[in-house]
Amino acid sequence: MQNKYEHIQQEAYEANMQLPKLGLVLFTFGNVSAADRDLGVFAIKPSGIPYEELTPAKMVIVDFDANTVKGSLRPSSDTKTHAVLYKHWDRINGIAHTHSIYATAWAQSLRDIPIYGTTHADHITCDVPCAPPMNDEMIKGNYEYETGFQIMNALKEKGLRYEEVEMILVGNHAPFTWGKTAAKAVYNSAVLENIAQMAYLTESIKADSLRLKEALIKKHYERKHGPDSYYGQQ
Amino acid sequence: MQNKYEHIQQEAYEANMQLPKLGLVLFTFGNVSAADRDLGVFAIKPSGIPYEELTPAKMVIVDFDANTVKGSLRPSSDTKTHAVLYKHWDRINGIAHTHSIYATAWAQSLRDIPIYGTTHADHITCDVPCAPPMNDEMIKGNYEYETGFQIMNALKEKGLRYEEVEMILVGNHAPFTWGKTAAKAVYNSAVLENIAQMAYLTESIKADSLRLKEALIKKHYERKHGPDSYYGQQ
Amino acid sequence: MQNKYEHIQQEAYEANMQLPKLGLVLFTFGNVSAADRDLGVFAIKPSGIPYEELTPAKMVIVDFDANTVKGSLRPSSDTKTHAVLYKHWDRINGIAHTHSIYATAWAQSLRDIPIYGTTHADHITCDVPCAPPMNDEMIKGNYEYETGFQIMNALKEKGLRYEEVEMILVGNHAPFTWGKTAAKAVYNSAVLENIAQMAYLTESIKADSLRLKEALIKKHYERKHGPDSYYGQQ
Amino acid sequence: MQNKYEHIQQEAYEANMQLPKLGLVLFTFGNVSAADRDLGVFAIKPSGIPYEELTPAKMVIVDFDANTVKGSLRPSSDTKTHAVLYKHWDRINGIAHTHSIYATAWAQSLRDIPIYGTTHADHITCDVPCAPPMNDEMIKGNYEYETGFQIMNALKEKGLRYEEVEMILVGNHAPFTWGKTAAKAVYNSAVLENIAQMAYLTESIKADSLRLKEALIKKHYERKHGPDSYYGQQ
Numbered sequence: 018m019q020n021k022y023e024h025i026q027q028e029a030y031e032a033n034m035q036l037p038k039l040g041l042v043l044f045t046f047g048n049v050s051a052a053d054r055d056l057g058v059f060a061i062k063p064s065g066i067p068y069e070e071l072t073p074a075k076m077v078i079v080d081f082d083a084n085t086v087k088g089s090l091r092p093s094s095d096t097k098t099h100a101v102l103y104k105h106w107d108r109i110n111g112i113a114h115t116h117s118i119y120a121t122a123w124a125q126s127l128r129d130i131p132i133y134g135t136t137h138a139d140h141i142t143c144d145v146p147c148a149p150p151m152n153d154e155m156i157k158g159n160y161e162y163e164t165g166f167q168i169m170n171a172l173k174e175k176g177l178r179y180e181e182v183e184m185i186l187v188g189n190h191a192p193f194t195w196g197k198t199a200a201k202a203v204y205n206s207a208v209l210e211n212i213a214q215m216a217y218l219t220e221s222i223k224a225d226s227l228r229l230k231e232a233l234i235k236k237h238y239e240r241k242h243g244p245d246s247y248y249g250q251q
Numbered sequence: 252m253q254n255k256y257e258h259i260q261q262e263a264y265e266a267n268m269q270l271p272k273l274g275l276v277l278f279t280f281g282n283v284s285a286a287d288r289d290l291g292v293f294a295i296k297p298s299g300i301p302y303e304e305l306t307p308a309k310m311v312i313v314d315f316d317a318n319t320v321k322g323s324l325r326p327s328s329d330t331k332t333h334a335v336l337y338k339h340w341d342r343i344n345g346i347a348h349t350h351s352i353y354a355t356a357w358a359q360s361l362r363d364i365p366i367y368g369t370t371h372a373d374h375i376t377c378d379v380p381c382a383p384p385m386n387d388e389m390i391k392g393n394y395e396y397e398t399g400f401q402i403m404n405a406l407k408e409k410g411l412r413y414e415e416v417e418m419i420l421v422g423n424h425a426p427f428t429w430g431k432t433a434a435k436a437v438y439n440s441a442v443l444e445n446i447a448q449m450a451y452l453t454e455s456i457k458a459d460s461l462r463l464k465e466a467l468i469k470k471h472y473e474r475k476h477g478p479d480s481y482y483g484q485q
Numbered sequence: 486m487q488n489k490y491e492h493i494q495q496e497a498y499e500a501n502m503q504l505p506k507l508g509l510v511l512f513t514f515g516n517v518s519a520a521d522r523d524l525g526v527f528a529i530k531p532s533g534i535p536y537e538e539l540t541p542a543k544m545v546i547v548d549f550d551a552n553t554v555k556g557s558l559r560p561s562s563d564t565k566t567h568a569v570l571y572k573h574w575d576r577i578n579g580i581a582h583t584h585s586i587y588a589t590a591w592a593q594s595l596r597d598i599p600i601y602g603t604t605h606a607d608h609i610t611c612d613v614p615c616a617p618p619m620n621d622e623m624i625k626g627n628y629e630y631e632t633g634f635q636i637m638n639a640l641k642e643k644g645l646r647y648e649e650v651e652m653i654l655v656g657n658h659a660p661f662t663w664g665k666t667a668a669k670a671v672y673n674s675a676v677l678e679n680i681a682q683m684a685y686l687t688e689s690i691k692a693d694s695l696r697l698k699e700a701l702i703k704k705h706y707e708r709k710h711g712p713d714s715y716y717g718q719q
Numbered sequence: 720m721q722n723k724y725e726h727i728q729q730e731a732y733e734a735n736m737q738l739p740k741l742g743l744v745l746f747t748f749g750n751v752s753a754a755d756r757d758l759g760v761f762a763i764k765p766s767g768i769p770y771e772e773l774t775p776a777k778m779v780i781v782d783f784d785a786n787t788v789k790g791s792l793r794p795s796s797d798t799k800t801h802a803v804l805y806k807h808w809d810r811i812n813g814i815a816h817t818h819s820i821y822a823t824a825w826a827q828s829l830r831d832i833p834i835y836g837t838t839h840a841d842h843i844t845c846d847v848p849c850a851p852p853m854n855d856e857m858i859k860g861n862y863e864y865e866t867g868f869q870i871m872n873a874l875k876e877k878g879l880r881y882e883e884v885e886m887i888l889v890g891n892h893a894p895f896t897w898g899k900t901a902a903k904a905v906y907n908s909a910v911l912e913n914i915a916q917m918a919y920l921t922e923s924i925k926a927d928s929l930r931l932k933e934a935l936i937k938k939h940y941e942r943k944h945g946p947d948s949y950y951g952q953q
Binding site: 350425 | 835836837838841906909910918923924928929931932934938942
């Protein structure tokens with residue numbers, strides 16, 4: 018019998034398996050999902066299963082209201098956050114969440130990561146935003162659901178578009194990243210960890226570090242992502 | 252002839268072998284034990300034997316008064332600490348001791364590790380306690396035995412329960428962790444090292460870092476360990 | 486049919502593959518080239534191709550005016566910087582560019598790396614220079630081409646010779662290194678990252694660290710590179 | 720024909736090969752020697768040869784006045800330092816020199832490494848000494864030979880015995896360690912790097928860190944090295 022979700026289960030599986038390879042997770046502290054817009058669902062890592070025991074078939078299929086559609090395992094405890102973001106941001110098909118060391122330390126510090134260099138500007142043109150912690154009512158309420166709104170509101174308040182800024186820190190918690198595919202979301206998680214470590218060291222080396230100037234930010238972003246970009250093939 | 256200790260020797264062996272894999276030890280600087288409550292004994296790593304030479308059969312069997320019951324090798328020099336904890340804390344069956352870099356640095360700083368984020372709150376709801384160094388009489392006396400009491404007293408004074416707080420720093424020395432199994436004790440050692448590194452970076456990034464607020468601490472702990480937990484399978 | 490560029494394609498390929506092995510790059514954030522002075526061209530990594538997909542044949546052949554001579558893939562987006570340096574510095578046959586963590590953090594701090602020890606003096610006798618960021622006109626203009634001039638001018642202003650100082654930081658960006666061969670350029674990138682990490686730690690350990698004194702700088706450099714050097718074989 | 724130096728060549732080879740495995744060297748930045756007191760010689764790594772090309776037969780045989788006795792390759796550029804130490808300290812048979820990151824950063828900071836914890840006290844009972852940089856005359860003279868005296872004098876001035884304190888930092892340069900065997904010297908290099916990293920983090924976590932108290936120093940050292948030691952087997 019045909020399994021019509023096989024392609025996103027495979028995609029989610031492969032993307033999840035990249036997390037330990039890239040050094041972004043300890044034990045099971047991370048999860049990636051892959052969505053199919055036509056089917057209106059996403060495949061996500063089951064909760065608390067060690068990476069070495071994962072298989073594509075174990076990826077749980079969930080709809081954008083966080084209802085499990087297929088799968089006998091319980092989906093990631095962060096599933097509602099994924100669902101909310103997919104529901105409201107219709108151009109993304111992948112989301113990743115890790116507790117990677119440096120990005121999490123910035124999240125715990127409740128600070129945006131300042132844009133200090135071109136490694137950062139190659140990917141986004143603003144500081145990496147840090148969403149403020151929720152108020153106590155939201156925490157006691159539908160916590161993971163509210164986390165999704167906390168992320169969306171933080172972008173909105175800073176005037177940022179999710180199509181361009183594919184990463185955020187959730188204050189006191191850890192980073193979330195997204196993209197056109199699950200693989201791109203994981204790529205963004207690795208880039209964010211890289212940027213977070215460099216920014217930490219930059220401030221340690223020079224206490225009063227200056228943010229990158231606008232011309233350089235624009236140049237580096239445009240050469241990778243602008244209409245006349247010349248990075249990569251095509 | 253049957254060896255009735257084989258199961259805990261195997262368990263202790265496997266748990267000890269996880270320490271170098273998780274990057275928690277240099278050379279032989281660590282030890283894990285696994286207890287059987289019915290037999291009233293635990294299996295522990297022999298002292299000073301390199302990990303690559305360990306076998307399950309080399310694990311030494313010791314009773315809760317620290318007497319060797321079976322085994323030709325000398326047990327870990329920290330054996331008495333393990334014995335004291337098993338004797339007084341009847342719900343644990345595994346103990347791990349490492350000199351992992353970041354947790355040891357906090358122990359050397361004589362500071363509790365402040366709870367700065369949800370990675371921490373996913374595991375315990377308080378700062379990781381640091382037991383004060385012993386007085387000189389205790390050090391010159393039955394040192395490893397007293398280390399066990401130092402650990403128990405530090406928890407007691409802070410009003411913490413060993414069933415919930417499965418990790419501690421021994422001031423000037425290094426961390427001890429425990430749990431229902433030897434594998435869980437090792438898991439806690441890795442989590443503690445992770446938390447210790449993140450807290451160090453958090454303070455480096457923001458000098459006046461704030462502890463996590465209560466609502467968030469409670470939420471994260473409960474979703475993993477509370478009566479209505481929804482992390483993991485079942 | 487003969488491919489007269491095969492030797493530099495092979496050399497560039499092997500040098501590029503060293504970058505991930507030495508821990509100097511994340512994803513595709515780096516590039517190495519190898520020049521043949523007689524043919525007046527260099528082989529360089531194609532843009533945005535993952536290291537695991539590289540082959541010698543995929544290395545793009547470019548002349549010293551940055552025109553592609555052979556190859557169907559687009560060359561590295563930093564190709565013009567390589568071309569400018571080869572054109573003006575006729576004694577180098579290899580150039581490497583990475584975003585290695587510590588060297589990049591110093592570049593983001595806009596600071597020269599002070600010479601604090603003999604590991605540094607074994608390779609160069611001055612602080613590692615940091616070229617200032619370009620002015621906005623240059624950034625908006627022929628950016629990668631100007632980067633080459635920025636590097637050359639920074640050396641010139643500090644009175645340094647490229648034959649002796651084979652490494653530089655480009656302010657806000659990241660390091661470039663070079664040498665007689667592509668392999669030597671990569672070697673210099675690894676040495677620079679090593680020096681950068683040690684200098685960072687030196688300042689962290691002692692706030693008012695002192696630069697190495699002249700006699701020691703000279704001694705260490707001379708024993709490796711002077712007329713009476715006695716390091717290495719012959 | 721018999722090679723009477725084969726045993727120390729083998730020992731030196733194996734000890735040298737441990738350096739990259741333990742993460743203590745970049746490229747060829749380190750060397751280990753193994754001495755035979757009856758033959759009055761030591762085997763040492765040849766200068767500038769990559770670790771992957773080393774063989775036992777390539778180890779150069781040198782006497783205690785630094786004359787090459789056997790071998791076609793040039794011995795390590797630090798050979799005279801080894802020779803001086805073997806000549807004056809007749810109870811050691813192994814010496815190791817690395818530029819390991821954290822120990823070298825302390826050496827560059829010209830600071831002794833304070834004794835902050837029991838990991839340190841398990842090995843030595845004092846701060847790790849840092850020999851002051853040489854005066855300019857000594858540097859310009861027989862540099863590596865003088866380095867040996869610099870090491871010996873630094874111990875003497877602090878009232879330390881080389882049989883107990885098997886490690887030192889040479890100011891502005893890097894660490895040297897020694898021991899009864901080449902393997903022990905390498906072990907000490909790894910322990911020193913571990914101690915150096917922990918002390919760095921300890922000071923970062925708590926600015927006014929206190930040295931370990933005497934009773935604890937003595938206890939930990941004695942349980943490993945005292946007449947009634949109970950660490951390890953026998």
